[in-house]
Amino acid sequence: MRFLHLADLHLGKILHKQNLLEDQKFILEQILQIAAEQQIGAVLIAGDVYQRNAPSAEAMSVFSGFVTALAARHLPCYIISGNHDSAERVAYLAPLAQLSGIFISGADTAKIYTYEIQDAYGEIRLHLMPFTTPMQVRAAYPEQAEKIENYNDAIRVVLQHHPVDPAKRNILIAHQFLTGAQVCDSEELAIGGLDNVSAALFDDFDYVALGHLHGPQQVTRPEIRYAGSPLKYSFSEANQHKSVTIIEIREKGNVQIETVPLKPLHEMRILSGSFRELMEMPPSEDYVQLTVTDAAPPANAARALHTVFPNCLQTLFSNEDSGEAFFGNSETLPEKSDFLTLLTEFYAAQHDGAALTDMQNQIVREILEALDQKAGAQ
Ligand SMILES: [Mn+2]
Incomplete structure (x- = not known):
């Protein structure tokens, strides 16, 4: 038998x-x-x-x-x-x-x-x-x-x-x-x-x-x-x-x-690279664990990587210089923020913590309002 x-x-x-x-x-x-x-x-x-x-x-x-x-x-x-x-x-x-x-x-x-x-x-x-x-x-x-x-x-x-x-x-x-x-x-x-x-x-x-x-x-x-x-x-x-x-x-x-x-519905993979390298990988629905190796990755890196890997289960950040993880994983991802907050965080991460100037802030708000009106008119 x-x-x-x-x-x-x-x-x-x-x-x-x-x-x-x-x-x-x-x-x-x-x-x-x-x-x-x-x-x-x-x-x-x-x-x-x-x-x-x-x-x-x-x-x-x-x-x-x-x-x-x-x-x-x-x-x-x-x-x-x-x-x-x-x-x-x-x-x-x-x-x-x-x-x-x-x-x-x-x-x-x-x-x-x-x-x-x-x-x-x-x-x-x-x-x-x-x-x-x-x-x-x-x-x-x-x-x-x-x-x-x-x-x-x-x-x-x-x-x-x-x-x-x-x-x-x-x-x-x-x-x-x-x-x-x-x-x-x-x-x-x-x-x-x-x-x-x-x-x-x-x-x-x-x-x-x-x-x-x-x-x-x-x-x-x-x-x-x-x-x-x-x-x-x-x-x-x-x-x-x-x-x-x-x-x-x-x-x-x-x-x-x-x-x-056995062939699973989602494969499981472990990937590692700089934020840019990971963002440029072919999009995939696999269950992935990502390790971002940049010395100073953007503040919203985990969320951005989710657009390429929607089933990313864990994002780890390791500083290649020290070789140590210095920031938690995607389970500590902040709550969804509005666009202006995200943009402000992203700008700060890209400019050593600097805030948007009043004029930049004003321009972004105007663009967002225009977008909202356009969306409302459709
Ligand atoms: Mn068991």
Whole structure:
């Protein structure tokens, strides 16, 4: 059977004030197409369905639409909650969803939920392990609490209570940070590596569908794999290539893995240059981070750059001489000002802080009035 492995959807994510819901709808639509083209038999979602513990109504609606589309195509889907999710909220209506072939891990996060699916080679067991913490596992197994100091201990204890039949084909879906994996800025990890889990704990599984880290990657062997997020959720991911992972499992021991690239609605790029250089670049609707390198950029540089890059999410200013950022980013952009204020600021920036003379001010006002009258007459 062919499985499509996804993770870290982060529905409802807002990146530098940009709501990514349209990008997310677009990519989920593309994933549905890939599932059809690739003759997928089931979909795995390895946690972080939502960006927030209490997701927005819009994010919930997008998720509802996606799983409903899977069910309408008779594609079973196996879903666990991640560290960004509320296990209870993700599991809302789970018994009802199960009737349509959508299997969701439950509110008890110290537990593994197992389901079976049949293919030509027999039965495949899908083990759904929601994101869990040492505290939650200690509470579930108080007699072993003293032995649970970190995430590795916690996952070991959960797996000890869940024997796996090694004669069967077993897939684990989990959301944890495996030792040795590559991290980026949009994940929320524990400081000091307390959340490290050893891949050796997963030796019994034919494939481990992981979520948590946003860069697609394998850990220790090809069958222990992070699918990565379907979209870039931080500028640290600008150079990553997002994809979905497709696993083909035949007889026991025969697992083939490939990836299919995803093409986003908006690309993400990091650009740097003088104000003039950036203004002369080809206009683009990509999500960009701009670094303006002038020693003294115009006061309205961020706003002017928005005319070339309307989806600029972050404007940084670095003084090339000192090499240090000396002014904040576009999130601190002043409120919209009237034209005269903008012009005054622009003039001052271009003339070492000098103000318009009374005569210049008068001329500008007359021009503005004439423009207003002309606009009113139309
Ligand atoms: Mn995540």
